[in-house]
Structure formats: structure tokens, C-alpha cells
Amino acid sequence: MQKLIETKNLFTDFNTFEGVVKALNGVGLVVNEGETYGLVGESGCGKSVAVRSLMRIVQAPGRITEGKVLIFFRAEDRSRGIDILRRSEAYMTSIRGDSISMIFQEACTSLNPVLSIGFQVGESFHFHRRAQMLEETIRDLDEELGRGGFFLARGWKVLSRALFARELGALKEYEGAIDRIDHELYRLEEAGSGEPLRRKGALQRRRDRLGEKSVLAEIARRVPGFRRYRRRLERTVRRHVVELLRSLGVPNPERIAEGYPHELSGGMQQRIVIAIALACHPVLLIADEPTSNLDVTIQAQIVELIKSLKQKVISSVLFITHDLGLVAEICDRASVMYAGDIAETASVRELFRQPLHPYTQGLLASVPKLSQAGELATIPGTVPNLIDPPTGCRFHPRCPHAMEVCKGVKPPTIEHSPGHWVACYLYSDGKK
Amino acid sequence: MSEPLIDIRRLVKYYPVRGGVFRRHVADVKAVDGVDLAIQRGECLGLVGESGCGKTTLGKTLLRLHEATSGRIYYNQPAPQVEEVERLLASERDGDRAAAWARLKDMDITRLGRSNLRKLRQRMNIVFQDPSNSLNPRMLIRDIVAEPLVAQHLIKARDVEKKVLDLLHVVGMGAGHLKRYPHEFSGGQRQRIAIARALATSPEFILMDEPTSALDVSVQAQILNLLKNLQRDFHLTYLFVTHHLLVVKYTSDRIAVMYLGKIVELARTAEIFQRSLHPYTKALLSAIPIPDPDSKRERIILSGDVPNPVNPPKACRFHPRCPFVQERCREMEPLLEDAGSGHAVACHRWREL
Ligand SMILES: Nc1ncnc2c1ncn2[C@@H]1O[C@H](COP(=O)(O)OP(=O)(O)OP(=O)(O)O)[C@@H](O)[C@H]1O
Ligand SMILES: Nc1ncnc2c1ncn2[C@@H]1O[C@H](COP(=O)(O)OP(=O)(O)OP(=O)(O)O)[C@@H](O)[C@H]1O
Ligand code: SF4
Ligand SMILES: [Mg+2]
Ligand SMILES: [Mg+2]
Numbered sequence: 154m155q156k157l158i159e160t161k162n163l164f165t166d167f168n169t170f171e172g173v174v175k176a177l178n179g180v181g182l183v184v185n186e187g188e189t190y191g192l193v194g195e196s197g198c199g200k201s202v203a204v205r206s207l208m209r210i211v212q213a214p215g216r217i218t219e220g221k222v223l224i225f226f227r228a229e230d231r232s233r234g235i236d237i238l239r240r241s242e243a244y245m246t247s248i249r250g251d252s253i254s255m256i257f258q259e260a261c262t263s264l265n266p267v268l269s270i271g272f273q274v275g276e277s278f279h280f281h282r283r284a285q286m287l288e289e290t291i292r293d294l295d296e297e298l299g300r301g302g303f304f305l306a307r308g309w310k311v312l313s314r315a316l317f318a319r320e321l322g323a324l325k326e327y328e329g330a331i332d333r334i335d336h337e338l339y340r341l342e343e344a345g346s347g348e349p350l351r352r353k354g355a356l357q358r359r360r361d362r363l364g365e366k367s368v369l370a371e372i373a374r375r376v377p378g379f380r381r382y383r384r385r386l387e388r389t390v391r392r393h394v395v396e397l398l399r400s401l402g403v404p405n406p407e408r409i410a411e412g413y414p415h416e417l418s419g420g421m422q423q424r425i426v427i428a429i430a431l432a433c434h435p436v437l438l439i440a441d442e443p444t445s446n447l448d449v450t451i452q453a454q455i456v457e458l459i460k461s462l463k464q465k466v467i468s469s470v471l472f473i474t475h476d477l478g479l480v481a482e483i484c485d486r487a488s489v490m491y492a493g494d495i496a497e498t499a500s501v502r503e504l505f506r507q508p509l510h511p512y513t514q515g516l517l518a519s520v521p522k523l524s525q526a527g528e529l530a531t532i533p534g535t536v537p538n539l540i541d542p543p544t545g546c547r548f549h550p551r552c553p554h555a556m557e558v559c560k561g562v563k564p565p566t567i568e569h570s571p572g573h574w575v576a577c578y579l580y581s582d583g584k585k
Numbered sequence: 586m587s588e589p590l591i592d593i594r595r596l597v598k599y600y601p602v603r604g605g606v607f608r609r610h611v612a613d614v615k616a617v618d619g620v621d622l623a624i625q626r627g628e629c630l631g632l633v634g635e636s637g638c639g640k641t642t643l644g645k646t647l648l649r650l651h652e653a654t655s656g657r658i659y660y661n662q663p664a665p666q667v668e669e670v671e672r673l674l675a676s677e678r679d680g681d682r683a684a685a686w687a688r689l690k691d692m693d694i695t696r697l698g699r700s701n702l703r704k705l706r707q708r709m710n711i712v713f714q715d716p717s718n719s720l721n722p723r724m725l726i727r728d729i730v731a732e733p734l735v736a737q738h739l740i741k742a743r744d745v746e747k748k749v750l751d752l753l754h755v756v757g758m759g760a761g762h763l764k765r766y767p768h769e770f771s772g773g774q775r776q777r778i779a780i781a782r783a784l785a786t787s788p789e790f791i792l793m794d795e796p797t798s799a800l801d802v803s804v805q806a807q808i809l810n811l812l813k814n815l816q817r818d819f820h821l822t823y824l825f826v827t828h829h830l831l832v833v834k835y836t837s838d839r840i841a842v843m844y845l846g847k848i849v850e851l852a853r854t855a856e857i858f859q860r861s862l863h864p865y866t867k868a869l870l871s872a873i874p875i876p877d878p879d880s881k882r883e884r885i886i887l888s889g890d891v892p893n894p895v896n897p898p899k900a901c902r903f904h905p906r907c908p909f910v911q912e913r914c915r916e917m918e919p920l921l922e923d924a925g926s927g928h929a930v931a932c933h934r935w936r937e938l
Binding site: 195196402404418419420421448449450451452453454456457475476477478479480481482501502505506515516517519520521522523528529530531532533535536 | 635636771773774801802803804805806807809810813828830831832834835858868869871872873874875876877878879880884886887888889890891
């Protein structure tokens with residue numbers, strides 16, 4: 154199976170007043186092409202930090218201190234992979250936009266309350282699929298003008314071709330400029346804070362100015378008759394937006410596109426967020442608990458939606474949740490995380506039929522089931538504090554099988570049977 | 586069947602919506618809109634439904650943390666007397682109704698005077714959804730648990746420590762925890778403390794408002810087991826509010842399903858899971874994700890969203906989302922009717938489906 158993205162031995166720390174939160178403790182995970190991969194674990198075990206590290210968007214006090222993130226979907230190197238932690242911020246921006254898309258936890262807060270839904274989804278088309286939008290607009294225009302008589306058509310055709318060429322050129326140049334600035338910003342960040350902060354501010358301002366002075370506005374100033382063309386472009390984008398919303402099961406998409414986020418229910422807002430994430434046709438969609446705050450009935454709608462999109466649009470999905478039921482329902486493979494470690498990885502069937510790690514076993518036993526009778530099994534104790542995590546296997550204070558070795562060093566991750574990985578001394582020490 | 590401990594009749598709770606410059610009353614959020622429900626002594630009644638359907642409002646109105654808009658809540662009243670008062674209330678004659686109103690003053694939670702209410706508060710208690718918000722962060726655990734006892738002068742100062750310790754033991758905590766602050770505990774432990782506090786006045790009835798939804802799976806199981814054991818040991822009556830059907834399945838004897846301010850189905854737990862009658866209940870059940878990759882189910886996907894309780898759909902409130910909707914569902918409101926063996930449902934088509 155072709156790997157899509159892989160993390161190797163990833164460590165991420167947060168420097169806080171109370172101490173260093175060791176949020177990731179050497180996380181290794183692989184998402185293959187075409188699969189839905191689940192990441193499960195209890196609150197605070199590091200699921201969000203893991204995927205944020207993977208996209209290199211860990212928030213402020215957080216730092217990736219060690220490890221690799223390899224991507225395999227770029228034509229440059231599909232066999233060994235490209236380590237994106239060693240690439241510029243500009244490179245990352247292009248990856249984030251065009252190949253990996255993320256739906257954040259508490260998605261609804263990521264919508265801008267003062268911009269219309271149509272605008273926010275449209276932005277994504279403008280930004281990530283500009284060339285396609287331009288081409289389509291030109292084609293439409295061509296077609297329409299072709300019907301309007303020979304003379305008119307020729308004049309417009311020449312003009313529209315010129316417009317197109319110019320805009321694409323400007324687009325490239327603009328992107329180049331942003332890339333360069335980003336690259337410098339990144340190097341400055343790498344070099345640390347202090348004196349360069351002033352330059353950093355200046356760079357940021359320059360970047361903002363560039364963003365403001367959109368290419369379109371620039372051309373509109375120079376080329377007469379451009380307004381009309383520009384409206385066409387908006388219309389093309391809006392058509393795509395409405396189509397996308399409709400395919401996501403948003404009722405009455407034309408009207409919703411005109412509306413604002415606060416007019417929508419939680420489930421609808423969630424769909425809009427998904428629409429924005431999908432507008433750029435990502436190779437990988439990362440969904441961080443996309444349904445946790447929703448009702449079961451709305452949740453079911455969203456889950457069906459992601460399933461069907463998976464068949465039609467996206468290649469792979471990385472699905473984060475703490476609901477084991479959801480994992481069983483939509484994932485092909487899954488990893489169980491505990492306190493910053495990946496405890497176990499396997500196909501979902503194997504994971505539920507034959508959980509190996511004592512934590513996975515405990516977790517599965519403590520979920521109320523449809524066929525529940527008698528006491529629920531529990532895992533004694535509580536989730537550890539990551540500032541001062543237990544030594545060795547981080548699960549050992551709560552583990553019913555803990556042995557002396559478990560307190561020493563972290564257990565290695567071994568392939569217990571093909572495709573079934575586990576990090577526990579019960580399996581790696583020659584026992585069982 | 587045993588006597589109801591709490592008998593709710595036609596309970597209504599509207600929240601005013603104010604608008605305009607003068608903050609005039611422009612509309613109502615019909616959070617609870619005509620609920621009839623009896624909670625039997627010693628049972629755990631599960632109350633499920635979507636977010637915003639009025640579960641918390643119903644519970645809080647029961648404890649009179651909110652004032653009801655109309656309706657009656659009989660607490661611990663013999664059934665014959667309740668029936669008689671209800672009959673008088675429905676009577677044509679003004680005299681009968683006046684007599685009924687006079688009697689209600691002592692029977693109906695929504696009309697109790699202050700001193701009666703205070704006595705009642707010792708017998709009813711509540712555990713909230715989020716343990717970190719419901720405990721005062723500046724008080725020691727000892728004082729948090731003892732507060733309801735001290736406030737109501739139920740205990741002498743020198744007995745406090747021992748009593749608190751007993752309560753903490755009941756919820757699986759100990760002397761080491763007495764002199765600490767809430768933030769030093771994990772979510773599961775805080776929820777235990779909240780439960781110990783709710784138990785302090787030896788109540789008969791506890792309202793559990795989503796007591797485990799802020800907790801992790803492995804901790805949730807600990808709390809659920811604890812609640813179940815407490816109920817058995819202290820003969821408690823619970824109203825267990827949640828949107829998680831598997832949790833109520835584990836804890837409850839009977840389940841009431843609520844939709845937009847109304848009860849749409851009520852039955853014994855096993856019955857709900859085997860023979861649900863209301864289309865909404867069926868959809869809820871089919872939407873539960875099952876932690877088993879081999880289970881294959883027909884799933885009922887509801888279209889549309891939860892409607893707005895300010896302006897709920899006419900007739901059957903579920904009709905805009907119901908896959909089985911017919912003409913009469915849009916015209917006439919279905920009443921809660923008996924479907925045999927204590928199973929009640931409010932749907933025109935339950936016999937056919
Ligand atoms: N900005 C931050 N500053 C300090 N610590 C942080 C920060 N963000 C996350 N952490 C810590 O990192 C750990 C992992 O957090 P993370 O958000 O990845 O958890 P999670 O698995 O996504 O949990 P949840 O299911 O609650 O979303 C936690 O212990 C958390 O306290
Ligand atoms: N104090 C209030 N003022 C106005 N409206 C309110 C108030 N409290 C609740 N509501 C509204 O009443 C309706 C029912 O709310 P309630 O909190 O009872 O729902 P719930 O079933 O407990 O939902 P959840 O599962 O989200 O807790 C909602 O539409 C809510 O917006
Ligand atoms: S390594 Fe040891 S402590 Fe950790 S899960 Fe395995 S047996 Fe338990
Ligand atoms: Mg998270
Ligand atoms: Mg509530």
C-alpha cells in the first residue's frame with residue numbers, strides 16, 4: 154500500500170509556567186493512500202497536538218523538538234518521502250492549501266461572523282483553485298461571445314485572452330512574492346526572537362499590503378471593461394460554491410450562501426466548515442472531532458457525508474475522535490493514543506476483535522454497549538499529568554499487568570502480527 | 586406499579602424573548618410545552634433528546650430552580666388525592682376549581698411557600714453536567730461537601746468532619762482529600778465530590794443533568810457504576826438527563842424521549858431498545874455509533890435540523906423531519922397514548938410502522 158504521510162518519532166513540548174508539557178512522546182503514525190484512518194484517545198492525550206504538529210501549526214508555546222514528518226504525495230519524491238519539517242514555511246503553505254485540509258475542533262469558531270457564507274467558501278476557491286476559476290470564466294465568456302456575432306466575438310476574445318494571460322502571470326508573481334516573504338519569516342522564527350522582531354513586523358506588514366492589493370484590483374485599474382469580467386469570475390466562483398454546498402446536503406444553498414454564520418445551526422455551520430476544507434480538493438482531509446458537539450442525529454448526517462465524500466472527492470481521511478463507536482463505523486485502520494504515546498495501531502476489525510494493549514482493552518471494556526449487562530468494566534486511576542508523566546510505559550500506574558520493566562524505559566513499538574503494532578512489554582519481552 | 590414520587594401534569598416553561606429598544610416581550614422560547622410524566626419511587630428515569638429540546642429546563646423546573654409558566658408538579662402525594670385535585674381542576678364549576686387551587690398550595694412544587702420549599706430542597710438535589718463549574722474553586726473539599734448540611738443547620742460543628750468523611754468514602758475518596766481545593770482534582774474526582782455533596786442531605790431524589798458527558802470514557806464508567814450502586818444502597822430516585830442513549834440504557838429503568846419540549850415516547854428501557862415506536866426514537870437509536878466493526882445496521886438519516894423552539898412546527902412537531910410523515914401529521918397534534926404494558930407514544934402512525 155502506498156503511504157501518504159508518515160510521522161516518525163515526533164516529540165512536541167509546550168513550555169508553560171508550571172513546567173514543560175511533554176505532549177507528544179515519540180509519535181509514529183502512517184496514513185495510507187485511500188484509507189480512513191482513526192486516531193482515538195481520551196481528552197488531553199495529544200490527538201490535536203499530533204495532527205497540528207503534522208501540519209506544522211502547533212500553537213505558540215509549543216515546539217516540535219524532534220522527529221520527522223514525511224509526505225509521499227508530491228511528484229518530487231514518492232518513494233523516500235519529503236521531510237516537511239525541514240522545508241520552508243512557503244512550501245508548507247502550498248501543501249496546506251492544496252493537498253492537506255483540516256477541519257478544526259470547535260469548527261464553528263473558525264467561521265468569520267461578519268462575512269457571508271458564500272464569501273467564506275468562495276475565498277477558498279479564489280485562493281486554491283484560481284487557475285481553474287479563471288479558465289472556466291474565460292471558457293464561458295468565449296462561448297457566450299461566440300453566439301453574439303463575429304465582430305463582437307473577435308474583439309472580446311482577444312481582450313479576454315489578454316486578460317487571462319495577464320492575470321495568471323500576476324498570480325504567479327504574487328504567489329512568488331508571498332512565498333519569498335514567508336520563507337524569510339520562517340527563517341526569522343527559526344533564528345529565534347529578539348532583535349529581528351522589528352524586521353519581522355515590517356515583513357508582516359508588507360505581506361498584508363500585498364494581500365490587500367489583490368491582483369484583480371490592480372488589473373481592474375489598468376484594463377478598461379474589466380469590471381464585467383470580474384463579475385463573471387465572481388459568478389463562476391459562486392456557481393461552484395452553490396454546487397459544493399448542495400452536494401453537502403445543505404438545503405436551499407443559494408439562500409444559505411447569502412446568509413451569515415449566526416443564522417445557521419451547529420450542524421449546518423459544521424457543513425460549511427467542511428465545505429471550506431473541501432473546496433481545494435485535498436489529498437488528505439484531517440477532521441479533528443468534527444462531530445463531538447453535535448447531536449447523534451446530526452452527527453449521523455455528517456458521518457454519512459464524510460463517508461460519501463471519501464468515495465467521490467478525497468483520497469484519505471484522518472479522523473480524530475474519542476468515540477470508539479465512530480471509529481468502528483467509519484475507519485479502516487486506527488491508532489489508540491495514551492498520554493502522548495501511540496499505544497496500538499491496527500486495522501479496525503483487528504483492534505476491536507483482538508485488542509492487545511491493556512489500555513485498548515480497558516477502553517473497549519468501559520464503553521457502554523447496546524448489549525450491556527452488569528457492571529461496566531473500568532480502568533482504575535486517572536489520566537496522567539503530562540508535565541510530570543510516569544516513566545517508562547506511561548500507562549503503567551493504571552495497568553493491571555504492569556511489571557518491573559514497564560517502569561524503566563518506554564516500551565518499543567513492535568509488529569505483533571502483520572499490520573498490528575503495539576507498544577507494550579507484554580508482547581516485546583518474549584512473553585506470550 | 587408503585588406510587589409516583591413525582592407526578593408532573595401539563596408542565597409548561599416558556600422563556601421570554603425580549604427585543605426592540607424597550608426590551609419588550611416579543612416571543613417565547615417554548616422550552617417545555619405541556620409535559621406529563623410520572624417518576625416512580627426508587628426508579629431511575631432516563632430523559633433523552635437532542636440538544637436544546639428542553640431536558641435541562643424540565644429538570645430545573647422540577648427543583649424549582651426555574652419557575653414554571655404553568656402546570657403542576659406533585660411531590661410525594663398519594664395518587665387518589667392527586668386524581669381528585671386534577672378532577673376538580675377540570676371541573677366546570679368555579680367553586681370546585683377554587684377548592685382545588687387552595688389544596689394545591691401544599692401539594693404542588695410550583696406553588697410551595699418558602700419554608701416548605703426549604704424542607705423540600707433537602708430531599709431533592711442536583712448534580713450538574715460540568716463538575717468544574719459547579720464547585721466553588723475557593724472552598725476546601727471539606728467545606729464544599731458540608732455546605733448544604735451547615736447551611737440548613739442539619740449537623741453540629743463537631744460532627745461535620747466525620748460526616749464528610751463518610752460521604753467521601755461512599756464515593757470512593759478519602760481523608761487525604763479533605764483539605765484540598767477542587768482544581769487539584771481530575772474531572773472524574775470532581776464529579777465524585779459533586780455527587781458526595783448532593784448526597785449530603787440524604788435526599789430521596791437526585792436530578793442528574795448529564796453527569797458524565799464532560800468525562801473521559803474510562804472515567805465515565807467509574808462514575809456510572811458508582812451512581813448505580815448508590816441508587817441501590819440508598820433507595821434513591823433519579824431523573825437522569827443525557828443525550829447519550831447507551832448511558833441511559835446502562836443506568837435507567839425507564840426512558841422518556843423528548844423532542845422540542847414534549848415527551849414523544851416513554852417505556853421501559855428494554856422495550857425502548859427492542860420495540861421503539863416513535864420515528865424519532867427509531868432515528869435516535871439507529872444513529873448511535875456501535876463500537877463493533879462488523880455490526881451492520883439500517884440507518885435512518887434524518888434530514889434537516891432541530892427546529893427553532895420559539896416557533897415550533899404545527900401539529901406533530903417532528904413532521905418536517907419525519908420520514909413517515911402523512912397529511913394528518915401536519916394537521917393534528919398526536920397525543921401521548923398508551924401502546925400497552927406501560928409504553929406510551931405520541932405518533933399518529935405508531936400502529937402501522
Ligand atoms: N497551548 C498549549 N499550552 C500548553 N499545553 C498545551 C497546549 N495545547 C495543548 N497542550 C497540552 O497538550 C496535551 C495534548 O493536548 P491535545 O489538545 O492534543 O489533546 P487532545 O487529545 O486533542 O484532547 P481533546 O480530546 O480534549 O481535544 C494536553 O495535556 C494539553 O494540556
Ligand atoms: N435562561 C434561558 N433563557 C432563554 N432561553 C433559554 C434559557 N435556558 C434555556 N433556553 C432555551 O430553551 C431551550 C431548551 O433548553 P435546555 O437547556 O432545556 O435544553 P437541553 O435539552 O438541556 O439541551 P442540552 O442537551 O444542550 O443541554 C433551548 O432552545 C434554549 O436555548
Ligand atoms: S507496557 Fe506494561 S504497563 Fe504498559 S501497558 Fe504493557 S503491561 Fe501495562
Ligand atoms: Mg483535541
Ligand atoms: Mg441541558
